[in-house]
Ligand code: HEM
Ligand code: SF4
């Protein structure tokens with residue numbers, strides 16, 4: 001049998017090696033194409049899913065810790081700014097100023113490249129293997145699974161905006177009154193309040209947190225399978241933890257813009 | 267009961283295919299989807315037309331030969347039921363019913379509703395079997411298998427290889443099929459001796475035709491053998507295990 005690559009989905013004479021007279025004799029043989037959808041990939045999909053799972057866990061832990069840190073905003077201006085300052089000076093003199101922050105940023109950036117890269121490859125492989133006839137009419141039952149790419153892209157957009165708004169203070173994204181942190185002092189509280197006093201920024205933040213909830217709820221549940229958990233109890237615990245972490249991160253973060261807009265924080 | 271059937275017609279694998287509409291006037295609620303096709307084919311033959319090609323064998327849910335997509339659902343609208351057992355009770359007089367082949371790029375259409383599922387056979391050939399010299403039959407009770415383990419292995423061995431899980435998956439993944447085989451064979455004494463080698467071989471083969479798993483969960487809804495979603499996790503579990511262990515077993 002000849003073997004050559006074929007274009008997935010369209011089984012045409014030009015695309016694949018069909019057995020001669022593939023109609024009737026193939027009905028008996030049950031085989032019309034020896035070619036595969038793709039050549040053996042260097043990075044198999046299951047490995048890429050492990051990459052997504054590991055980078056996803058890093059993100060999840062980061063957003064969880066970040067959310068807890070954010071809640072310090074309710075402890076007052078000075079306390080919150082001291083916390084922001086502490087993040088920059090922690091472990092000095094073993095680390096330089098902002099040392100820890102830069103380590104975290106490097107790790108997160110590495111994970112982001114791996115996560116988004118793997119997502120793109122997996123998405124295209126899924127489409128190829130499915131072929132021309134897509135599965136339609138799934139209803140709401142796997143809404144979170146189907147929207148992973150969409151919520152992921154919203155998150156990517158949000159991350160870019162968020163860094164420009166509250167880290168670099170780039171004009172256009174940041175509020176007019178943005179003041180960067182100095183070696184002696186951070187102005188995180190004032191920057192945050194000024195940012196959320198703009199309804200559009202608060203609304204985008206809200207949308208991003210809902211996207212994060214959907215993405216994490218399904219994503220962390222996927223992690224359980226991707227890391228090979230087959231035990232019944234382990235899977236049940238994983239399912240519960242996924243939902244709980246996703247919900248906690250969303251609610252913990254959402255209170256902040258709501259508090260700013262309602263005047264609780266100013 | 268009168269049913270309007272939209273059925274996929276495709277003469278050769280190279281053909282682009284199209285839907286044809288026919289009416290069957292005497293369908294009954296207790297008829298299976300395959301019996302509806304039988305009825306339609308009788309009619310077509312009487313009219314001197316070419317009957318619709320579809321596969322079936324046992325018609326009692328054990329062989330895995332049947333499998334058509336009914337109204338977008340592989341096997342049919344009832345959960346975990348093979349096409350040969352899908353009854354028409356849910357259809358009302360005058361309703362439309364759409365029949366098409368199991369859809370996946372890995373399953374090229376041979377003709378009408380018959381698809382080529384040899385991509386699944388290739389995975390079995392690669393490692394879905396026990397290939398060791400097991401010697402003569404051992405004495406009873408010399409190889410102990412705990413009851414619970416035997417039950418789990420049997421549950422996973424229930425897969426009939428129909429391919430509906432692949433057709434249900436928006437990514438065209440075969441994780442439920444591969445995971446059920448990997449789990450079943452990894453639980454029993456002879457199969458275990460090739461556990462790592464098998465995982466590598468089956469995953470290598472799987473990757474060339476099938477997509478990644480995004481945990482839509484559609485597969486275990488349609489699986490006539492009730493393979494649970496846990497089987498999916500076994501794919502990565504066995505993959506990771508064989509990767510880090512680097513041994514045949
Ligand atoms: C805060 C940011 C993010 C977090 C916490 C996060 C978390 C996760 C987690 C935990 C998973 C499951 C991993 C697995 O498959 O086992 C996942 C999957 C996924 N992520 Fe993200 N992610 C983030 C950003 C992004 C971005 C920016 C994209 C960009 C496109 C993205 C796209 C995806 C996609 C498409 C999947 C599904 C992969 C699949 O199931 O086939 N994510 N994410
Ligand atoms: S796992 Fe279920 S749906 Fe998939 S091939 Fe086996 S029996 Fe069919």
Ligand code: FES
Nearest residue numbers: 325329330332350
């Ligand atoms: S014909 Fe054998 S399972 Fe349906």
